[in-house]
Each structure stands twice: as structure tokens, then as C-alpha cells.
Amino acid sequence: MNKISTDILIIGGGAAGMSAALAASSNRDLGITLIDDNPRLGGQIWRAELGKTKSPEALKLITAIESGRIGIVNNAQVFAAQNENSLLAQTPTGSTEFEYQKLIIATGARERFLPFPGWTLPNVLGAGGLQALVKGGLNVENKLIVVAGTGPLLLAVAEYLKSKEANVVAIAEQTSAANLRRFAFGLWRSPSKLAQGIALRSKLIGVPYLTDSWVESVSSPHVSKGSTSAPLNITFTRNRKTWTIDADYLASGFHLVPNTELASLLGCRVENSFVAVDEFQRTSCENIYCAGEPTGIGGVEASLIEGKIAGFAAADNEAEARLHFAEREKTGKFAERLNRAFALRDELKHLADDDTIICRCEDVSYGSIRDFDSRREAKLQTRCGMGACQGRICGAATEFLFGWEADTARPPIFPVRMENL
Amino acid sequence: MSYDVAIIGAGIVGAACAAVLTREGMSVIVLDAGGVATGSTAAGMGHIVVMDDSEAQFALTQYSQKLWKKLAAEMPVSCEFEHCGTIWVAADDEEMDEVRRKHEFYKTHGIATEILDEKALREAEPNLAEGLAGGLRVAGDSVVYQLTATTYLMDKAVAKGAVLKTGTRIVSVNDGDVELENGAVIAAGNVINAAGAFASELSPELNIKKRKGHLVITERYPNFVSHQLIELGYLKSAHGKDADSVAFNVQPRSTGQVLLGSSRQFGAETSEIDNSIVSRMTARAFEYMPKLRDLAAVRIWTGFRPATPDNLPYIGKIPGFENVYAAAGHEGLGITTSLGTAELLTDEILGRKPAISPEAYLPGR
Numbered sequence: 001m002n003k004i005s006t007d008i009l010i011i012g013g014g015a016a017g018m019s020a021a022l023a024a025s026s027n028r029d030l031g032i033t034l035i036d037d038n039p040r041l042g043g044q045i046w047r048a049e050l051g052k053t054k055s056p057e058a059l060k061l062i063t064a065i066e067s068g069r070i071g072i073v074n075n076a077q078v079f080a081a082q083n084e085n086s087l088l089a090q091t092p093t094g095s096t097e098f099e100y101q102k103l104i105i106a107t108g109a110r111e112r113f114l115p116f117p118g119w120t121l122p123n124v125l126g127a128g129g130l131q132a133l134v135k136g137g138l139n140v141e142n143k144l145i146v147v148a149g150t151g152p153l154l155l156a157v158a159e160y161l162k163s164k165e166a167n168v169v170a171i172a173e174q175t176s177a178a179n180l181r182r183f184a185f186g187l188w189r190s191p192s193k194l195a196q197g198i199a200l201r202s203k204l205i206g207v208p209y210l211t212d213s214w215v216e217s218v219s220s221p222h223v224s225k226g227s228t229s230a231p232l233n234i235t236f237t238r239n240r241k242t243w244t245i246d247a248d249y250l251a252s253g254f255h256l257v258p259n260t261e262l263a264s265l266l267g268c269r270v271e272n273s274f275v276a277v278d279e280f281q282r283t284s285c286e287n288i289y290c291a292g293e294p295t296g297i298g299g300v301e302a303s304l305i306e307g308k309i310a311g312f313a314a315a316d317n318e319a320e321a322r323l324h325f326a327e328r329e330k331t332g333k334f335a336e337r338l339n340r341a342f343a344l345r346d347e348l349k350h351l352a353d354d355d356t357i358i359c360r361c362e363d364v365s366y367g368s369i370r371d372f373d374s375r376r377e378a379k380l381q382t383r384c385g386m387g388a389c390q391g392r393i394c395g396a397a398t399e400f401l402f403g404w405e406a407d408t409a410r411p412p413i414f415p416v417r418m419e420n421l
Numbered sequence: 422m423s424y425d426v427a428i429i430g431a432g433i434v435g436a437a438c439a440a441v442l443t444r445e446g447m448s449v450i451v452l453d454a455g456g457v458a459t460g461s462t463a464a465g466m467g468h469i470v471v472m473d474d475s476e477a478q479f480a481l482t483q484y485s486q487k488l489w490k491k492l493a494a495e496m497p498v499s500c501e502f503e504h505c506g507t508i509w510v511a512a513d514d515e516e517m518d519e520v521r522r523k524h525e526f527y528k529t530h531g532i533a534t535e536i537l538d539e540k541a542l543r544e545a546e547p548n549l550a551e552g553l554a555g556g557l558r559v560a561g562d563s564v565v566y567q568l569t570a571t572t573y574l575m576d577k578a579v580a581k582g583a584v585l586k587t588g589t590r591i592v593s594v595n596d597g598d599v600e601l602e603n604g605a606v607i608a609a610g611n612v613i614n615a616a617g618a619f620a621s622e623l624s625p626e627l628n629i630k631k632r633k634g635h636l637v638i639t640e641r642y643p644n645f646v647s648h649q650l651i652e653l654g655y656l657k658s659a660h661g662k663d664a665d666s667v668a669f670n671v672q673p674r675s676t677g678q679v680l681l682g683s684s685r686q687f688g689a690e691t692s693e694i695d696n697s698i699v700s701r702m703t704a705r706a707f708e709y710m711p712k713l714r715d716l717a718a719v720r721i722w723t724g725f726r727p728a729t730p731d732n733l734p735y736i737g738k739i740p741g742f743e744n745v746y747a748a749a750g751h752e753g754l755g756i757t758t759s760l761g762t763a764e765l766l767t768d769e770i771l772g773r774k775p776a777i778s779p780e781a782y783l784p785g786r
Contacts, residue, residue, distance in 0.1 A: 082696060362676070377456055380463050380568045383676070388640045388719055411694055412718060415640055418681075419714035421703055421721075 002096040006033035006071065008314050009087070009100035011078055011262060014043020015300045016292025016307035017106035018061045021070050023311025023320075024104070030315055033071040035089060035098065040074065041065065043108055044128060045300050049135040073098075078262060079420075080411035085287075088420075095420035102287045102314045105263050105275070106307060109256035109293035111153075112396045114344075115358050115366065116351035118218030119252065123232055127157040127253030140166040143248040144230050148172035148215045150342045151255035152299075159205050161251070168207045169245060172236055174254075175342050177211040183341035213238035216351060218250055237347075255342050257396040258294040264409040273399070273406070280321055281310035289314050298335030305331050349401050358401075359394040361387020366401075375404035388415055424450045424584070426770070427599050427609035429591050429623060431455075432462035433571045433756055434748050435615035437763035439578035445767055449583040450607060451575070452599065454590040454619075458571035461617045461755060464724020466636065466672055466680060467567040468649050469757050470507055471559065473526050477733055477781030482754060483530065484777050485761035486561065492760065493563070500573055501566035501675040508537065508545060508648045509557040509655075510669070510709060516653040520557045527559070534559050548645060548712045556653075564649060564672060567756045591616075594623050596743045611770055612745045618725040620749035626739050627784060629750045631725040633689040635698055636682050639716040643677035652709060655683075664688060667702040669709040679716060681706055683753075685726070692723050728752045736762050736782035737769055746770070747784045 008024045010017045013036030021034040034041075040048040046058035053059055065072065076089040076096065086099040111126040118124065125133070127147055134140055145166050147158045150173055158168045173180070216235045230246040263275040269284035270276065275294045277283055283290050291310040292303035305328045312321035352358065354367025364384040372378035375385065375398055384398070385391030390413070391406075398404045412421065426442050428435045431453035439451050453459075469489050471482045493502040511517045520536055527534045535558040537545060542556045579585055590602040598608045614624050621629040652669040670682040684698045699721060706713050727750045729735065734754075735747035746769070748762050765782065768775040780786065 415717040415719045418716050418718050
């Protein structure tokens with residue numbers, strides 16, 4: 001097995017991880033290594049499109065990192081801890097051990113999926129998921145697409161799909177108009193680019209933006225008849241009224257869930273689903289820092305600041321780290337408002353019927369788990385969460401539906417070739 | 422309120438005892454510090470296997486297997502009872518001698534087995550390595566999803582009036598009652614200690630040690646393996662007195678997943694995963710099944726086998742007590758022998774003649 005030793009190891013090449021790496025590299029006495037599981041830096045937010053990163057902001061960061069003396073390892077997925085101070089990662093050629101003095105966890109977030117009848121049909125995808133497919137080459141020209149769920153990501157995705165000539169027929173946002181107004185009104189205090197204002201932005205892209213509305217169910221009645229009409233029949237609810245729309249795709253995402261598996265595996269304290277950190281982004285474990293979405297969903301700007309603070313702090317430059325505390329205060333407040341504005345409404349807990357699949361990996365239905373008292377019990381008896389995604393999708397859903405807490409993470413935190421174990 | 426029987430432990434042994442005792446009309450309460458099937462039962466493989474380590478072990482596993490076959494006819498699909506059979510894999514000619522000995526032994530004890538030569542072994546399991554000498558197929562062995570099977574047994578007991586109290590820790594077992602952590606006392610004519618790897622904490626008379634094991638499960642690869650496969654060296658490593666050992670042992674799950682074992686460690690008291698043991702275990706498995714290298718592992722877990730010095734469980738009255746019984750110490754065979762254990766113990770409590778001789782399993786042996 002290969003072994004790489006470094007002073008500061010950063011896991012995750014998204015906004016927080018890149019920002020941390022750059023800040024840490026200001027200490028020229030330290031070796032810095034950044035590893036990421038994608039072929040290119042940028043994370044989810046700046047995912048490369050057909051091999052090219054489009055965001056100027058991301059390009060600037062990536063160029064700075066690549067021209068510096070930071071060791072970059074792409075396509076490496078950390079799946080276990082090897083020793084006290086080392087991690088194991090799977091790479092295309094095998095596995096590599098990464099030994100570190102200090103570790104910065106910047107593992108980002110994933111989309112939250114909530115189950116409703118039909119959510120597992122073909123062409124029903126995550127909002128970020130569909131965007132990633134299009135970036136990978138899927139052609140959506142003239143396709144009828146509904147974007148639904150909650151959070152600012154819906155608008156970003158709708159805008160992106162429109163730029164690819166898709167026909168975005170509606171954006172269904174579950175939160176209330178009042179919540180959104182409060183959020184938009186508060187934006188003048190925020191440094192975020194979202195300050196353009198959400199409602200305004202949706203007008204700009206010319207797509208109906210429906211608040212207080214959500215997808216009740218989806219069916220695909222036309223498929224079996226060999227019809228040429230759009231395959232999905234989507235039923236919406238708004239103000240107790242329901243109606244249906246035909247579409248080619250449903251892109252559905254319910255805000256984000258932090259990727260805390262690595263932090264949890266290493267024994268870092270996780271509170272209310274997020275990794276607990278102090279003012280220097282230090283976790284409860286010595287020499288382990290955490291930055292970005294795992295410490296609280298705050299978007300790209302919060303991630304950049306937190307990464308910077310973690311990077312400077314890990315590189316023994318606490319004075320420099322302190323200079324960014326005030327800025328983090330601001331992004332933190334924005335994050336709080338964001339999470340309040342897009343909090344999930346209780347009605348969404350009751351969309352699934354007994355036959356609705358909750359765990360896609362193991363085909364476990366809502367009816368077969370709803371009477372259990374805990375996630376572990378349901379898992380042992382029905383295999384809910386035991387499949388290839390290791391409960392990443394259904395775990396977030398059952399936490400919302402039943403209040404079941406996540407298990408502590410165990411290695412391997414990603415499926416790994418037996419040979420690399 | 423007094424019960425005829427209080428059972429400590431809601432693992433598969435406790436659940437089986439509850440199902441059989443209630444079938445005989447007794448009033449039963451089952452108490453467990455955790456939940457149903459959350460201890461060693463949850464960690465095991467669910468292999469229903471006849472083993473010939475000793476005559477007594479053979480008798481209990483054979484008896485239990487017959488009971489499983491009967492139960493399988495009524496169990497729901499969710500229990501995933503599969504007649505996959507076992508192949509004991511022989512690496513070389515010396516182990517082929519053992520195959521022939523085993524074949525004779527099983528034959529004289531009424532179990533049909535089939536000797537496989539090198540070619541027949543490869544035909545039966547094409548993913549095995551080339552050059553293995555052969556094996557012994559025991560077609561009557563099977564696999565069950567022990568978690569749902571335990572729940573099924575417990576539900577049967579509850580349907581017959583058994584009371585199940587989970588999340589209840591017991592601090593002492595006595596003639597006539599058990600004492601709970603909160604000081605409450607539950608009166609019971611008979612008490613069964615079925616606390617598995619923790620049985621000795623309540624009954625120091627039982628010499629049960631925790632023997633840690635690791636298992637790895639893969640993503641779905643339907644038909645990658647069709648039988649439970651165990652290397653013949655397994656017995657050496659399973660019952661050797663060395664602290665740590667590993668052996669090749671794979672199981673096809675009805676989901677298409679491959680379950681890979683096995684390891685045995687004494688003195689490891691925490692449940693954390695030991696990378697060096699996992700590496701030794703997978704390295705051993707790759708020697709027998711090289712293609713396992715490419716399969717994706719999704720989970721690793723550990724569990725504790727309740728091990729006794731002579732590798733036989735404690736079934737029967739605990740010396741020094743009138744009405745306190747043991748049903749514990751089943752090592753790696755608890756899923757198989759749970760049903761036989763329940764019948765033997767019920768016969769003892771009711772003063773009936775058991776189907777097989779209970780002597781070898783008595784705690785006072």
C-alpha cells in the first residue's frame with residue numbers, strides 16, 4: 001500500500017477544503033495535502049462541466065492551489081481510519097494511507113431526499129443530481145422539467161437548466177411566501193450573491209415560482225402505452241388544492257444534509273446532526289478541524305470563511321485566523337436565516353404511503369418500518385439503510401419522518417473494494 | 422404477579438425458549454437490557470449447520486436442524502430460510518482425507534453428504550480458486566436471516582401470552598425471582614439465563630468468555646457463490662486455543678450479497694473494528710476465492726460469541742440452584758442450536774424425557 005505523510009491533511013476539494021488548503025499553505029514550513037473523491041477540484045457547488053470549471057471564483061481558487069506547493073490527490077475516497085493519525089483512501093489504483101499531524105474535514109453536504117409516492121420512478125432525480133447529469137452531458141433541450149422541494153438550490157438548478165434550453169415549467173417551493181419574504185428582506189445585510197432576491201431572480205428567469213407548494217405524488221401512466229407524451233404525471237398541492245402537470249423530468253431536492261460520516265468515524269462530537277467546533281473550527285478531537293457544511297449548512301461563503309479560519313488555525317497562525325471571525329459571524333447569521341426560511345413543513349412527513357419505498361438500496365417500504373422505535377431496530381429487521389449508499393439517503397429521510405438519530409459511523413464509510421480494505 | 426418462567430435475554434436462544442415454553446402452556450416473561458435480537462444474535466451469520474466437532478455437538482446440531490426444517494415450513498418469507506447447503510473446502514490431499522472421514526461419520530449418523538473432487542468443486546462453485554483438492558457437500562444445511570427469525574419466534578411467544586420487556590437490565594437471578602436494576606423484583610417459578618456473552622455476569626457459575634468475531638458484507642452480486650463455503654482448516658482455527666485466528670467462510674445471502682467471515686479473538690472486549698484482523702481475514706479468503714478482491718464491501722461489524730471451555734453450550738440447571746437454568750454459551754452455533762436448546766430445557770423444566778441425551782450440556786458437567 002502507498003503511504004503519504006503530510007503535516008496538514010484536508011479532506012474535500014470544495015469551497016471549504018480549497019480555502020483551508022490555501023490558508024494553511026501560508027505557513028511555508030508545513031506540508032499540505034488536499035484529497036478529494038472527484039476527478040477535479042470544486043466540490044458539488046463548483047462541479048466541473050464536461051471537464052471544465054466555469055465559475056471564475058472557483059477557477060481563481062483552483063489556479064492558486066495548483067500553482068502553489070499543495071499536494072493534490074484526486075479520485076481518492078477516504079473510507080476508514082488506519083491508525084491514530086492516518087486515514088485510508090481508495091484510489092483508482094488501490095488504496096493509499098495518508099498520515100497527518102493535523103486534519104481538516106471539509107466533506108461538504110449532499111441533497112436531502114424525501115419520499116413521496118413515485119419518487120423512485122425513472123426521470124425523478126435530485127435537483128443537484130439532474131444538474132450533475134447535465135454537466136456530465138445529458139441533453140435536456142426542450143425537455144419539460146419541474147423543479148421541486150426547498151432551498152436556494154432549486155433556483156440555481158432551474159436557472160442552469162434554462163441555460164441548457166430546458167423548458168422549466170414550474171418551481172415548487174414548499175416554504176411559505178411569508179418565510180421567503182422575511183428571508184429576502186434580510187438579505188440586504190448579507191454578503192451573499194443571493195441578495196439579488198429570490199422572487200426577483202425567479203422572475204428574471206421567467207419561470208413560475210410557487211411557494212407553499214410541493215409534489216404530492218408522481219406517476220408514469222403513459223410509459224406502458226408507448227405514448228410520445230412526457231413520461232411523468234406530477235401532482236402538486238398548494239393551499240389544499242391539487243393539480244397535475246406532465247413533465248419529462250422532476251428534479252426534487254429538499255435542501256442539504258451535512259456529510260458528517262468521517263468526523264463521526266474519528267470520534268468527533270456531532271450535535272444535532274452537525275459537527276461541533278470551537279471558534280478555531282476545532283472539533284472535540286485533538287488536531288482535527290472541520291469547516292463548511294458539516295458544521296452547519298451555510299452555503300459557499302460560509303464555507304470559504306470557515307475553511308480559511310481552519311486552515312490558518314491548523315497552520316499555527318491563530319492571529320490570522322482571528323481576523324476572519326467577524327466575517328464568519330455574518331455568514332453564520334445568514335446561514336441561520338437560510339435554515340429557518342427553508343425549514344421543512346410537517347405536511348411533508350405524510351406524503352409517503354405504505355407502499356412508498358424509503359430505502360432504495362434494499363427496497364424497504366414506509367409501511368414496513370413505520371412501527372419501529374429506532375433506526376437500528378428498523379435496520380436489523382428490515383435492512384433499511386444497510387445497502388450500498390449506507391443509509392445516506394434514507395437516513396436523512398427517516399430522521400425527518402420519525403426523528404430517528406443516525407448511528408455512529410463505522411468503517412468502511414464508503415463501499416470499498418475488498419482488496420483495499 | 423408471578424410467572425412460570427422468567428427468561429433473561431431476548432436473543433435467538435431466549436426467543437426460542439419463550440416460544441417453546443408458551444407452546445407448552447407456561448406463562449413467560451422475557452427481559453432484555455437491549456432489544457430483541459440486538460446482542461450476539463444480530464452479529465452472526467445465520468448458518469444452520471450440522472457440526473461434528475464432538476458427538477455431543479453433532480447430536481445437538483442435528484436435532485436442531487430437524488427442528489429448523491419443521492419451523493421453516495411455517496416461517497414467513499422475511500426469515501429468508503434458504504437450503505443452500507454447506508461445502509467444506511479441502512485445500513490439499515491431507516484435507517481430502519478429512520473429507521472422507523467426515524463423509525463416513527455423517528453417513529453413520531444418518532446424514533447424506535457428497536464428496537467433491539477438484540473438478541466437481543469448481544463446477545459447484547466456479548469462483549473458488551483453481552487447485553483446491555475438493556470438498557464435502559452437506560446438502561441439508563441452510564441459512565436463515567436470524568434477526569427476523571428471532572422476531573418471528575418472539576412474536577409466537579407473545580401471541581401465546583408471553584410478556585416482553587426490553588430495555589430492562591437484570592442485576593441478579595435467584596430461585597424464585599429476578600431483580601431488576603431499579604430494585605424491582607419479578608417473581609418466577611423458574612429462571613432461565615439466556616444472556617449469551619453476558620451470561621457469566623449474572624451467573625458466575627458459568628464459564629463463558631467473549632470471543633470476538635468480524636464479518637464483512639458486500640454489495641449485491643447474485644450467484645457469485647451458491648453454498649455456504651468453509652475451509653476445512655476451520656475447526657483447527659475455530660477451536661484452537663490461540664488468541665487470534667481467521668478462517669475462510671463465505672455465505673450467499675438471499676439478497677445476492679456475500680457475507681464473509683471469520684475471525685476469532687479472545688481478550689478483545691470492545692466492539693471496534695480491528696484493521697489487522699480484517700486484513701488477515703480477507704487475505705485468507707482471497708487464497709480460496711481470488712475474485713472476492715473485486716467485490717465492494719459495504720459494511721464491517723463485530724460481535725461476541727459466548728464461548729465455553731469445551732465448546733458446548735450450557736443447557737440445564739445451574740449447580741447450587743433449585744430453579745435457575747442456563748441456556749447460554751453457544752459460541753458460534755447459537756442460531757443453529759437455539760431450537761434444540763429450547764426443547765431440551767423445556768423438557769427438563771417439565772420433567773419430560775428429552776429427544777437427545779442432555780448430559781453433555783448440563784452446566785454441572
